Amino acid sequence: MRIVLVGPPGAGKGTQAAFLAKNLSIPHISTGDLFRANIVQGTELGKKAKAYMDAGNLVPDEVTIGMAEDRLDQADAAEGFLLDGFPRNDHQARALDAYLTGKGIALDGVLDLEVPEDEVVKRIAGRRTCRNNSAHTFHVEYKKPQVDGVCDECGGELYQRTDDAEDKVRNRLEVYHRETEPIIDYYKQQGLVVTISALGPVHEVTQRAMEALRSDG
Numbered sequence: 001m002r003i004v005l006v007g008p009p010g011a012g013k014g015t016q017a018a019f020l021a022k023n024l025s026i027p028h029i030s031t032g033d034l035f036r037a038n039i040v041q042g043t044e045l046g047k048k049a050k051a052y053m054d055a056g057n058l059v060p061d062e063v064t065i066g067m068a069e070d071r072l073d074q075a076d077a078a079e080g081f082l083l084d085g086f087p088r089n090d091h092q093a094r095a096l097d098a099y100l101t102g103k104g105i106a107l108d109g110v111l112d113l114e115v116p117e118d119e120v121v122k123r124i125a126g127r128r129t130c131r132n133n134s135a136h137t138f139h140v141e142y143k144k145p146q147v148d149g150v151c152d153e154c155g156g157e158l159y160q161r162t163d164d165a166e167d168k169v170r171n172r173l174e175v176y177h178r179e180t181e182p183i184i185d186y187y188k189q190q191g192l193v194v195t196i197s198a199l200g201p202v203h204e205v206t207q208r209a210m211e212a213l214r215s216d217g
C-alpha cells in the first residue's frame with residue numbers, strides 16, 4: 001500500500017505511523033524524522049533545515065522534495081510506504097504525483113487525522129522526544145517512560161523539541177492551516193481521502209485507521 005498521512009502537528013501521525021507501518025509491512029517515512037537525523041549527524045542538509053524547523057516554518061521545497069524522493073527510491077519503499085509529513089503543500093503534492101506517475105504507480109489512500117486544536121496543544125506540550133531517534137516519542141501524561149527522562153526503546157535522553165515551545169507551535173498550526181490543509185482538498189478531488197478522528201487511546205485510533213484504510217482499498 002502507498003499511503004500519505006496528514007494531520008496537524010501533534011495529531012499523532014508519528015505515533016500511528018509506527019503501528020500502521022508495522023501492521024501493513026511498509027516503511028514509515030517521516031520527513032521530520034529524516035531532517036532531525038540529518039541535524040544530529042551535522043550534514044549539509046541538516047544545516048540547511050535547522051533554522052526553518054526551529055522556527056516552525058516549512059523547509060524549502062528544493063531541499064525537501066529531493067530528500068523525500070531519494071528516500072522513496074530506496075529498495076524497501078518499492079512495494080509500498082507510509083509517508084508522514086510529506087507532502088505538506090501544493091507544490092510538494094504535485095511533485096509527488098509527478099514522481100509516482102513517472103514510476104507508473106499511484107497512491108492508494110490519504111489518511112487524514114482529525115484532532116481539535118486544544119488537544120493538539122496538550123499533546124505537544126507534554127511530548128518528550130528521544131535525542132537518539134526522534135521517532136521515539138513519549139508523553140508526560142499519556143505515554144510515560146518507565147524511567148523519568150529516559151527512552152524505553154534505546155536508553156537515550158528525552159528532551160522537548162525546540163519547535164514544541166508554545167510560540168513555535170502556534171506558528172506550526174498556522175503553517176498547517178495555510179499550506180497543508182489545502183492538499184486535503186487536492187486529494188479529495190482524486191477520491192483518495194479517508195478522515196478519522198484521532199481522539200481516544202492510541203490503539204483505538206490505530207484500529208480506526210486500519211478499518212478506514214481497508215474499506216478504502
Ligand code: AP5
Pocket residue numbers: 007008009010011012013014015016031032033035052053054056057058059060064084085086087088092123124126127128137138139142143163172198199200201202205
Ligand atoms: P514533523 O516532525 O513532521 O512535525 P509535525 O507535523 O509538526 O508533527 P509532530 O511530529 O509534531 O506530531 P505528530 O503528529 O507526529 O504527533 P506524535 O505522534 O509525535 O515536522 C517538523 C518540522 O520539519 C516542520 O515544522 C518543518 O520545519 C520540517 N518539515 C517536515 N516535513 C516537511 C515537509 N514536507 N516540507 C517542509 N518542511 C518539513 O504525537 C504527539 C504527542 O501526543 C506525543 O507525545 C504522543 O505520545 C502523544 N499522543 C499521540 N497519540 C495520542 C493519543 N491517541 N492520545 C494521547 N496522546 C497521544
Ligand code: ZN
Pocket residue numbers: 130131132133136151152153154155156
Ligand atoms: Zn530512543
